[in-house]
Amino acid sequence: MSVSNAIDQPAVRPAAARNIARTFWQTLGRRLRRDPVSILCFGFLVAIVLMALFAPWIAPADPYQVNMLQRLQPPGTEGFILGTDELGRDLLSRLMYGARMSLFMGLAPVFIATIIGGTLGVVAGYAGGWVNTAIMRVMDVFYAFPSVLLAVAISGSLGGGVRNGLIALSLVFTPSIARVAESVTVQVRTQDYVEAARATGAPAWRILMTHVLRNVAGTIFVFSTSLVSVSIIIASGLSFLGLGVSLPEAEWGMMLSSMRQSVYLAPLNSVLPGVMIFVTSVSLNLLSDGIRSAMNVKG
Amino acid sequence: MAGFIAYRLLYVLPISIGVSLICFALTYMAPGDPASSIIPDDASPEVAAQIRAAYGFDRPLPIQYLLWLWRVLSGDFGVSLSTGRPVTDEVIPAMMNTLSLAGGGALLAAFVGITLGTLAAYRNGRLSDRAISAVGIAGMSVPQYWLAMVMVAIFAVELGVLPASGMGQPGDDFGRTLSFYVLPILTLATVPAGIIARSVRSTVSETLQQEFVQALEAKGLPAWRIFLHVAKNAAGPALAVIGLQFANLLGGSILVETVFSWPGTGFLLNAAIFMRDLPVMQATVLLLAMFFIVANLLVDILQMLFDPRVKSARRG
Numbered sequence: 001m002s003v004s005n006a007i008d009q010p011a012v013r014p015a016a017a018r019n020i021a022r023t024f025w026q027t028l029g030r031r032l033r034r035d036p037v038s039i040l041c042f043g044f045l046v047a048i049v050l051m052a053l054f055a056p057w058i059a060p061a062d063p064y065q066v067n068m069l070q071r072l073q074p075p076g077t078e079g080f081i082l083g084t085d086e087l088g089r090d091l092l093s094r095l096m097y098g099a100r101m102s103l104f105m106g107l108a109p110v111f112i113a114t115i116i117g118g119t120l121g122v123v124a125g126y127a128g129g130w131v132n133t134a135i136m137r138v139m140d141v142f143y144a145f146p147s148v149l150l151a152v153a154i155s156g157s158l159g160g161g162v163r164n165g166l167i168a169l170s171l172v173f174t175p176s177i178a179r180v181a182e183s184v185t186v187q188v189r190t191q192d193y194v195e196a197a198r199a200t201g202a203p204a205w206r207i208l209m210t211h212v213l214r215n216v217a218g219t220i221f222v223f224s225t226s227l228v229s230v231s232i233i234i235a236s237g238l239s240f241l242g243l244g245v246s247l248p249e250a251e252w253g254m255m256l257s258s259m260r261q262s263v264y265l266a267p268l269n270s271v272l273p274g275v276m277i278f279v280t281s282v283s284l285n286l287l288s289d290g291i292r293s294a295m296n297v298k299g
Numbered sequence: 300m301a302g303f304i305a306y307r308l309l310y311v312l313p314i315s316i317g318v319s320l321i322c323f324a325l326t327y328m329a330p331g332d333p334a335s336s337i338i339p340d341d342a343s344p345e346v347a348a349q350i351r352a353a354y355g356f357d358r359p360l361p362i363q364y365l366l367w368l369w370r371v372l373s374g375d376f377g378v379s380l381s382t383g384r385p386v387t388d389e390v391i392p393a394m395m396n397t398l399s400l401a402g403g404g405a406l407l408a409a410f411v412g413i414t415l416g417t418l419a420a421y422r423n424g425r426l427s428d429r430a431i432s433a434v435g436i437a438g439m440s441v442p443q444y445w446l447a448m449v450m451v452a453i454f455a456v457e458l459g460v461l462p463a464s465g466m467g468q469p470g471d472d473f474g475r476t477l478s479f480y481v482l483p484i485l486t487l488a489t490v491p492a493g494i495i496a497r498s499v500r501s502t503v504s505e506t507l508q509q510e511f512v513q514a515l516e517a518k519g520l521p522a523w524r525i526f527l528h529v530a531k532n533a534a535g536p537a538l539a540v541i542g543l544q545f546a547n548l549l550g551g552s553i554l555v556e557t558v559f560s561w562p563g564t565g566f567l568l569n570a571a572i573f574m575r576d577l578p579v580m581q582a583t584v585l586l587l588a589m590f591f592i593v594a595n596l597l598v599d600i601l602q603m604l605f606d607p608r609v610k611s612a613r614r615g
Contacts, residue, residue: 152553152572156580242573
């Protein structure tokens, strides 16, 4: 590539990069609006989020009100639209409150892992050499564990609880995001506009922020969205094992776990929290599929 | 090709060392002193110090790690804090039970996944393709521990045809023993079956669009013989996904084993976490991770034997 060309128009390049970045999100939005399945899933997820946010105002009853005389009432019982759990608490209210923690545990670890893994991957990919080797080989070590096993082992040895679950899940997702970030960064790094910016003498951090990050963010985002449903499932799994939230907090995985024995008495009530996890996870997967095919990402 | 295999084999070494470091670190992540679960609450400081010295907890960390690694390499994982038996005696039988479940689950998932995925690819875009893809997505999204509960609710509680938990008695006849495997294997197979079906569908439909398939059609080759060519070309990627799913089942069966009270590694690990039985925890995690590494290694090598082009892509 010619260096003189780059020096001639240094101001044009960053602007062009910004345009590309903006069109990525615009294209995504425009294409998703044409996909009925994605719209449906998006709408459903918005409804779940609203339900979680406004749980204290829309829940029909107190989710922690124990009523030993009304245990395991079937759905449709007077006063309990979806019945009650093993301690006579209103299931619908608990499901609404449970959405808060379950969604949080789905989104927060992926968010943290995207920031950490994305940074590590971009730095490794841009720096190359021994920095790349050092970062990516450490990631490989974490990648050498089955994800559920790593999550259980770390949160188990840290002693359980929400904070430790968050740490464990963030650690589980960081390596895979770092891998994706590294491989796109390596591709972007050799592009003409990055070479041009380097030739103009722009400092590395500015090249990273304006040229590299804007162009890899989309791919990393698409990949991260596909991890949210996995995160919800594993996080609920941790609660199910007793490593997540503590009693009597309402959380879908925890509710499933506490009603495990009730499956013999009231199968329908006991599996309801799982229906919520399942439906949320299906919507997330379908939406992430929609995003992938809208942006032509394979896999 | 031999070079790639040698490179891949050698790469296992640093990864294994890293994995062993993490497993060793698990003990020190735990809140408090690793010796505190062994030392009785009413022990005097002198006795406590003696116990620490006996377990080597008073030495510097790198020395502790090397000593631990040396013992692990010679097959000694220490003594279980909760049962007092050698950890190996606890972990090996559990490992066998997990492997039999994961193996059964992977076989079933591979069969169902390949069949559905291939069918969907041949019915590209038609209703049956959409239906199969929907089943694939549903299979991917289901929380296994919940599916396990649903299975119990249907087959053990409502229909009463299959046992809900455990592995049965040693004296049971073959059919009875087998019946204990049915629900856990069905549960374990669901998620990988969905993932395999989706992946096989995309590989086969890509292969079907290649020019050599058109050439074979033009030549007048019967459909089943064309399928053999397609299958050969799609086998590599399909194998990779199946291998990965098998490896994932080893670690992912923790929750399912807990629901079915299956005496495998997941069940053992769960119990060890709550008893704070650190030697058992370390050994289980380390062994499962090593199985995972070996499974991934085999997948890479097999995949390359099917498609030598993978070599350059992986190394680059």
